[in-house]
Amino acid sequence: MNKKIKTPPMTHHYKGLIVEPQIRNFFTGRIWSRRETPFPKEKINTYIQHHFFEVLQAVLDKPVRQCRRCLNKNSRKFVSFHCAKCQKICHYCRHCITMGRMCSCDELLLWKNEQPQKTNKSHTFNWQGQLTKNQARAAQELTASILQKNNHLISAVCGAGKTEMLFPAVFEALQLGKRVCIATPRTDVVLELFPRFQQVFPKTCIHAYYGNAPQQQGFAQLVLATTHQLYRFENTFDVMIVDEADAFPYTMDEALEQAVIKAKKKEGPTAYVTATPSAALLSKKTKERWGYSFIARRFHGQPLPIPTFQALWNYEKTFQKGKIPVKLLNWLEQKLAKHEPFLIFFPTIDLMDKAIPLFQQIDASIASVHAEDASRKEKVLELRNVQRKGLLTTTILERGITIKNVQVAVVGAESPVFTASALIQISGRVGRNKDFPNGDIVFFHHGITAEMDLAKKRMLDFNRQPQ
Numbered sequence: 524m525n526k527k528i529k530t531p532p533m534t535h536h537y538k539g540l541i542v543e544p545q546i547r548n549f550f551t552g553r554i555w556s557r558r559e560t561p562f563p564k565e566k567i568n569t570y571i572q573h574h575f576f577e578v579l580q581a582v583l584d585k586p587v588r589q590c591r592r593c594l595n596k597n598s599r600k601f602v603s604f605h606c607a608k609c610q611k612i613c614h615y616c617r618h619c620i621t622m623g624r625m626c627s628c629d630e631l632l633l634w635k636n637e638q639p640q641k642t643n644k645s646h647t648f649n650w651q652g653q654l655t656k657n658q659a660r661a662a663q664e665l666t667a668s669i670l671q672k673n674n675h676l677i678s679a680v681c682g683a684g685k686t687e688m689l690f691p692a693v694f695e696a697l698q699l700g701k702r703v704c705i706a707t708p709r710t711d712v713v714l715e716l717f718p719r720f721q722q723v724f725p726k727t728c729i730h731a732y733y734g735n736a737p738q739q740q741g742f743a744q745l746v747l748a749t750t751h752q753l754y755r756f757e758n759t760f761d762v763m764i765v766d767e768a769d770a771f772p773y774t775m776d777e778a779l780e781q782a783v784i785k786a787k788k789k790e791g792p793t794a795y796v797t798a799t800p801s802a803a804l805l806s807k808k809t810k811e812r813w814g815y816s817f818i819a820r821r822f823h824g825q826p827l828p829i830p831t832f833q834a835l836w837n838y839e840k841t842f843q844k845g846k847i848p849v850k851l852l853n854w855l856e857q858k859l860a861k862h863e864p865f866l867i868f869f870p871t872i873d874l875m876d877k878a879i880p881l882f883q884q885i886d887a888s889i890a891s892v893h894a895e896d897a898s899r900k901e902k903v904l905e906l907r908n909v910q911r912k913g914l915l916t917t918t919i920l921e922r923g924i925t926i927k928n929v930q931v932a933v934v935g936a937e938s939p940v941f942t943a944s945a946l947i948q949i950s951g952r953v954g955r956n957k958d959f960p961n962g963d964i965v966f967f968h969h970g971i972t973a974e975m976d977l978a979k980k981r982m983l984d985f986n987r988q989p990q
């Protein structure tokens with residue numbers, strides 16, 4: 524944090540105890556496992572004795588079994604076991620286990636906000652870019668909704684420049700002393716957004732939360748977090764922005780939606796940003812009269828490249844026989860000859876594993892990435908820096924990455940993982956750069972599905988919209 528900023532008094536006397544700023548900064552708005560705080564146990568116990576925390580049982584049994592952290596109530600997501608700690612039958616929540624196991628005899632700490640955190644109001648906005656007419660309109664509409672505490676939906680094509688549209692609204696909210704959260708389902712997106720926001724808001728304390736994120740100092744008025752990390756917040760954000768809203772498995776995972784609601788203050792508005800809003804989100808928007816912004820054009824004004832379909836019959840068998848299907852091979856050789864970077868999407872890791880050695884025989888720099896791949900970031904960077912010719916990938920790279928002049932193929936586009944949204948996002952990787960607004964996107968398939976048709980239709984519809 525910049526030293527010149529007026530900071531709140533360093534300590535507060537409260538019921539005889541001096542509140543250390545580090546503790547207040549850390550716990551404000553958080554719900555945290557008592558066992559795993561980054562502070563000495565005795566210190567935490569003293570604060571508990573002085574009623575700074577509400578101590579909550581992590582898994583409740585009444586009226587129904589519920590995890591107090593993620594609010595999961597699905598009985599199938601609890602596991603009963605003989606607990607070594609309490610020597611009884613204990614229950615833990617499988618749903619939020621990635622945040623560390625919490626069972627019936629564990630406790631959560633909830634900071635009691637009796638003396639609310641004072642927020643910084645002297646933020647600066649350090650962005651020299653220029654919004655397009657469409658972006659400026661959406662930015663204005665979003666800001667208006669937030670000020671009116673109304674929910675908002677921004678539906679914008681891939682490559683419309685949605686992050687830039689958020690800047691003015693976030694700045695406005697920060698200056699009013701509001702605490703803002705930008706939540707996104709993917710760690711990659713948090714990692715991509717973090718340096719951009721730090722640059723644009725150099726005087727703002729911003730934290731990024733994702734699995735294994737380092738400990739960060741100060742009170743973050745702007746939080747970038749994966750949606751899973753929202754389980755660790757409660758009743759704290761004045762404004763919630765949900766980026767890539769469609770990537771939420773909303774229908775499958777109500778608890779995650781609840782996490783969004785739980786992390787923000789009750790009256791705090793939520794803004795959803797997406798290129799592929801679900802029918803459920805659109806209908807909610809209408810029913811509840813949310814603000815709405817629609818952008819059918821990319822920031823550079825060029826239409827979306829439209830995918831072509833190519834049959835690749837029995838591609839699985841061909842790979843199994845140790846061969847790359849001929850049409851795909853032709854496509855690959857074309858891209859290599861033209862020195863164009865490429866992404867080839869695979870429906871399963873299994874098939875990709877079979878394919879990768881075949882591709883590496885043709886060019887040793889080709890690599891594969893998937894969700895558990897620890898060096899995913901480096902590999903994408905190497906593709907961007909032209910150190911690699913191309914990558915094979917699962918749907919993990921369907922969104923959030925931008926590579927100049929990238930060409931895209933989908934192998935097995937008929938497979939169920941490639942929903943219309945996924946295919947739109949994948950196609951959205953192509954032509955994002957203003958110097959390379961076109962590019963090749965091929966859906967190689969073993970039979971055309973309704974989802975493939977729907978994806979193509981939606982993209983054609985966007986291109987037909989008036990600018």
Ligand SMILES: [Zn+2]
Nearest residue numbers: 590593616619
């Ligand atoms: Zn849970």
Ligand SMILES: [Zn+2]
Nearest residue numbers: 606609613628
């Ligand atoms: Zn126990």
